[in-house]
Amino acid sequence: MRRRELLCGLLGAGALLLVGCPQSQGDAKVIKIGVAGPFTGSAAAFGEMIRKAAELKIEEINAAGGIGGKKVEALFEDDRGDTTEAANVSRKLASDASVCLVIGHFNSTCSNAAKEEYNRKGVLQFSPGSTNVKVCAGSPWTFRNLYRDDFQGQLLARYSKDVLGAKKIAVFYDNDDYGKGLMEACKAEADKIGLEVLDPISYVRERTQDFKPLVEKVKGQAPDVIVICGLYNEAALIAKAARGDLGMQAPILGGDGVMNDKFIENAGKAAEGCYVFTPFLFDVVKDDPKAQAFYESFKKKFGKDPDTWAALTYDAVGMALQAVAEVGVDRKKIRDWMASRTTPDKAYRGVTGPTYFDAEGDCYSKGLHVAVVKDGKFAAAEKQVKLN
Template structure:
């Protein structure tokens, strides 16, 4: 009798479980039919959240446009935003979460070089594409056939910056470097120092800082004693903003020159008046004579109420590249990778708003760099550019 009851209870349990599972499968099946999921990973909170904000907005605009035009193969494009806070520890957790979600077909991100590097082995193991719109460290894409980026590498950017300083700015002899002690800041500093020496510039000092720090007076005092003509900022906009304002407070008259990590509208609010006259190198500028970029800028302002920045534009393109790979390659992780890998010559290149993107065997790409200057509290393209330097 007792045994019988146990049997019937077990039967009911099995029955209910089977029912739930069938229902579950049916539901996910429905979802998979009508939806294409792509992850966007970046620093949406933390000390460099302004980057994340623009990345998110750029991706949202692209998704809106794609869905308004009928979606991807007739399905809705859904973006899954994952916050890595710009820290590698957090990025590897995010990468594990994305990789284990089979519904997600590809990743746009990560933004920071240290985060892309942390995610790389995880995405490689899981076999999912990582397309970074912002990581410039030399080692980000090499060594994994699943990692790509639609931005130049730091060795190119550093050489470009050093040449610009030497050839365009003129009468700069002594250069000091202030670098963020992470993969981006250190890698860029090394490349820059090597190139600057080659060009005959004298490196008079190199000072490091940690991302968490907000007081740079001690390092600036050391730099001040060496009387550099120019300080190269190898780091991100928030710390760079403080460094610039504290440098002026400390009475350092040197020209300030940042790399693309400084290229964010928030640099201007943090640095205030001290930002005036600062140069930055950047992978993209919105030019008035570029109809595609202008169209995107207008749509962006309409949707979000602010002007887009460089990172919104690069993310906008990156999302589109993934969508194109899904449409032309197929709706699985491997097909997306194969399609991206096949974009390996200028003829096959993807022509987005940030220029032509095509990958070499590492997944790196060759794109031009530009120079911006802060004028009247705004980033504007510098009068003199140095294009055609590859």
């Protein structure tokens, strides 16, 4: 450690290139954070909410005087929901010594692709959307503020059987880290509880456009529920194929990747009555002062309602910057502060509830809600999940 400090002192301006030298951050007039997400591409609707929520939280902090008299600035980097771009973004942000932490990535496959570089350079990666079980595993610099897919997958199976009355389900899944992992968790739980799963059908996001032939494969087997483990665009195509083209009446249940208004917009009438899992739902917490204040501030600034992912991003930025306020911009100190949030009394209490972590950086303090599309909008389903 003494040798590293000596090198930083000797290299002067060159120390800007060294991750371990906090002087380049501490002496800056602004506090810079990276925000990485799918700002373009097939998951761009998620990225829009991530950007807006981060902008709002930073604006509020700066309006209150900043942190230690310094303004906060975000460097938004577009990973396009693509693993190659995510790896490029991680190298860019991690090598920028003025960036003290990164909010992101959103897609699980992107977080998994990026974490190696963040680990290597020692930069906090705090995801408000990645749920694949491998995201935090073996990665001391990676944290998330929502549940994992083993939890969500179990509940997809249970809700299908216990609430929707299914004896047999069809599962469509995006063949990436998120979709495949969620499908596997759902199928494993279904096997345990005696719920039949037809051969799961995979597709490739952005490439698969015609879902009618895929849905026709399961129609003749009469599934009681159609489960979708993927994102909103493809989910809309599946719903339209099932309900519009083929006239299927089976309930549709989507994982949280479907939780976006674009699903309703793209699916049209086929979205009505569809169930979707979500880590947060304003309809459930409408009386909570923090949630209501955020909702109103967001809508006033941007002219549209915030969604689940906006709320989680708002909290992620708030928690990460609380760490900066308490320990400064040193990357390791920020990471250690996050890792010390292991009990309810040390939790960050935000719009989406208390956030604290286990030893891996996973968050088990948040629940899961079930939304249903009603009159063209997401609302709380009458029956929610049973956690026990």
